[in-house]
Amino acid sequence: MERIDSTQNARVKNWGRLHQKKGRDETGLFLIEGMHLTEEALKAGIVETIITDTEPAFAFEHIVLTTPAVMHKLSQNPSGAHVIAVCRQLKKQAAGNSRILILDDIQDPGNLGTLIRTAVSFSFDAVYCSEKTCDLYNEKVIRATQGALFAIPVIRTDVEKLTAELQRQGVQVVATTLQEADPMSAVEAQPAMAFILGNEGNGVRPSLQKAADRRLKIEMNGFESLNVAVAGGIIMYRYRGQK
Amino acid sequence: MERIDSTQNARVKNWGRLHQKKGRDETGLFLIEGMHLTEEALKAGIVETIITDTEPAFAFEHIVLTTPAVMHKLSQNPSGAHVIAVCRQLKKQAAGNSRILILDDIQDPGNLGTLIRTAVSFSFDAVYCSEKTCDLYNEKVIRATQGALFAIPVIRTDVEKLTAELQRQGVQVVATTLQEADPMSAVEAQPAMAFILGNEGNGVRPSLQKAADRRLKIEMNGFESLNVAVAGGIIMYRYRGQK
Structure with missing residues (x-):
């Protein structure tokens, strides 16, 4: 087992760079913390x-034993961590298209992670993110997924082209919006559906609302305001996949 | 209009103490930031x-004009704020009991705020929080409510006594749990219902699960893991109140 005692060690410095998007993009690696995620x-x-x-309580060959000072340097948690893993970014392809989630510029890492976790729980096949959606390998995203990130393809793409391609494949594309939309109870489940959720402030971009086959609204009274991860949960539950 | 130019001003120091729970508890006041919440x-x-x-763009008599340095000192936002309001804590009573949300030791401020926002959107009458639920006037809670905090009674109480009292009033109390629970689709809506959501790590405490009239589980496949604010959203949508 390798041992590193210095916070100035070159590998430690390289791992530290994975806290920045640039370092993750250049290496294709990212960090996770804690026993459960590892x-x-x-x-x-x-x-x-x-x-x-x-x-170390893991049957794994590449373990580095180090000091609390190094762990503290590498951890994003103010109270530190005892286990951190360097992971390779996944490049999974969607295995099916019966239930697809499309995220249009989601900005909050907690919302993104929670939506991914919910998509796994309701047997969605894949999550597609627009190019401006927040970085997937941000620590807050990974924490909010609770490990679900490793269980579903999450793919960054041009969501306008994707929408057209899914429609060619016979997938019904549903945009969620408050304007000129059918109440969810009136939108029947179809064999293949994709749901577009929009940015926290601006909602689904107009071009996607226009391109969608249907527009769906969650029935509400008065306040008319739901967090996007909650709205996504209500929709994914109603149209959950079979597995 | 009053003017304060110094970060050392006694009123500024007193307002700064409202960032701590102790300061809020002692004064019954709390701070909010931004035009929308104000x-x-x-x-x-x-x-x-x-x-x-x-x-100032407000028709309000108690406005203090101050410097960016004072605003920076009072803001919790790293990029500062241009409007901060000192508010009195609400002591509202529940006006009805047809739809009640009970939170058993919710720890995450974002989850608490999101649940309150969702409760307003689905016409719940009140939100009750156990004594160990995180502080309601924490900035992160208020931000996540998006103003909904001012639209519904949110009451800190002994939730075991509350459960017994609601049952005496004829309210059906439903605990959410994964063990020995009926699927949500099998739990019919009743005129008066209360839903208990549990702590992020431990769920609903066993004594409350036992006291509840019914136990409800959201149907899922495989991963069996939902964020508590998402679970609450799915439940509150299904049993939403009429208004």
Whole structure:
């Protein structure tokens, strides 16, 4: 087992760069923290190195034993971490298209992570994100997924081209919006559906609202305001996939 | 209009103490930031003072004009704020009991705020929080409510006594849990219902699960894991109140 004692070690410095999007993009790597996420990442086969300052409880060959000071330097948690894993970014393809989630410029990392977690729970096949959606490998996103990130293809793409392509494949594309939309109870489940959720402030961009086959609104009274991850949860539950 | 130029001013120091729970508890006051929340708080009639470093656009008598340095000191936002309002904590009573949300030790401020926002959107009558639920006047809670906090009674109480009292009033109390629970589609809507959502890590405490009239589970496949604010959203949509 390798041992690193210095916060100035070159590998430690390289791992530290993974806290920035630039460092993640250049290397195709990202960091996760904690036992639970590390176990999920091991199951998914994407772990490159496990870094720990305690007795390692993993049957894994690339473990680096280090000091609390190094762990503190690498952790995003103010109270530190005992296990951090360096992981390879997934490049999964969607295996089916019966239930698809499309995210149009979601900005909040917690919302993005929660939507991915919910998509897995309701057997969606894939999550597509517009190019301006926040970075997938941001620590807050990963924490909010609770490990679900490793269980579903999450693909950054041009969502306008994607919408056209899905429609060619016979997928019904549904945009969520408050204007000129049918109440959700009036939108029947179809064998293949894709749901577009919009930016927290601006909603789904007009061109996608126009391109969509249907427009859906969650029935509400008065206040008419839902967090996008909550709206996504209500929709994904109603149209959940079969598995 | 009053003017304060110094960050060392006694009133500024007192307002700064409202960032801590202790300061809020002792005074019954709390701070909010931004035009949108301030407008909502004015509508609710709970604003004591508006503090701003720009031309004030409010028809309100207690406005303090100050410097960007004071605003920066009082803001929780790294990029500062131009409007901050000092507000009085609400002590509303529930006006009805046909749809009640009970939160058992919710820890995450974003989850608490999102649940309150959702409760307003689906016409719930009140939100009750256990004594260990995170502080309601935390900035992150208020931000996540998007102003909904001022539109519904949110009451901190002994939730075990509350459950017994609601049952005496004929309210059906439903605990959400994954074990020995009926799927949501099998739990019919009743005229008066209360839903208990549990702590992010531990769920609903066993004594409340036992006391509840029914146990409800959201149907899922595989991953079986939902964020509590998403679970609450799915439940509140299904059993939404009439208004």
